Amino acid sequence: MNPYQNVDVKKEDGVFWLTLNRPEVRHALDSAMLSEIDAAIGQAENDQNIKVIIIQSAGEKSFAAGADIKQLYEKEPLEAMIPGMQGLYSKIENSTKATIALVQGYALGGGCELAMACDIRIAGHRAKFGLPELNLGIIPGAGGTQRMARIIGKGRALDMILTGKMIDGKEAERIGLANYYVPEEDDITKKAEEIAGEILKKGPIAIHLAKMAVHKGFDMDESTAMWLEKLSQAVVFGTEDKQEGTKAFIEKRKASFRNK
Secondary structure: OOOOOOEEEEEEOOEEEEEEOOHHHOOOEOHHHHHHHHHHHHHHHOOOOOOEEEEEEOOOOEEEOOEOHHHHHOOOHHHHHOOHHHHHHHHHHOOOOEEEEEEOOEEEOHHHHHHHHOOEEEEEOOOEEEOOHHHHOOOOOOOHHHHHHHHHOHHHHHHHHHHOOOEEHHHHHHHOOOOEEEOOOOOHHHHHHHHHHHHHOOOHHHHHHHHHHHHHHOOOOHHHHHHHHHHHHHHHHOOHHHHHHHHHHHOOOOOOOOOO
């Protein structure tokens, strides 16, 4: 039984599928939806059998059309200071699991920011990415100004933010906003399963620490970031999974990692 009203969840062979399910409003990210996404991410985070979280939406018209504009209209200045959507997306970025956004249809505003919070983005042939917040007299406030610039570069990020233009999945892949573009004749779900399958072969502690080294090291000077990498490596050297992974390679068999 699904405990949520606005999202659907499914666990399958180490993958946690989180499906946004408010198609009547293009999966607009109101407070109820965000609360359920937060709870579902927490559910996946606490499950030792999960290595990959895939975030998608029901239907092909929209991944997430952004924040609920009616709720935005009613917000007061100090409400922007609470963690809110930005805090949730940082939680997704810092998840110990690998995260994949499977984008079909519109990923605008908070929807685009949700996709950018994930480690890997797969764009379908109907995908449209954009940060149109300036049209409303506000700015991207869920990490958009920072993640967009880090992913595609400051110049391209400013172009997208200041003009509010939308780009399709093919262009998103070309500039690095999407890692993969899946044309109409191919199955985007199969692509997600293929990528998840490769990640599932990896050690879960190594997945977590590799993510941390990349995300945290990105904002450090290179020398400090190298130390972070060394310290992370020292941690995994002391794990049972490191012993299992190296031994399995020597013995030419599949590793059986235990997250220890």
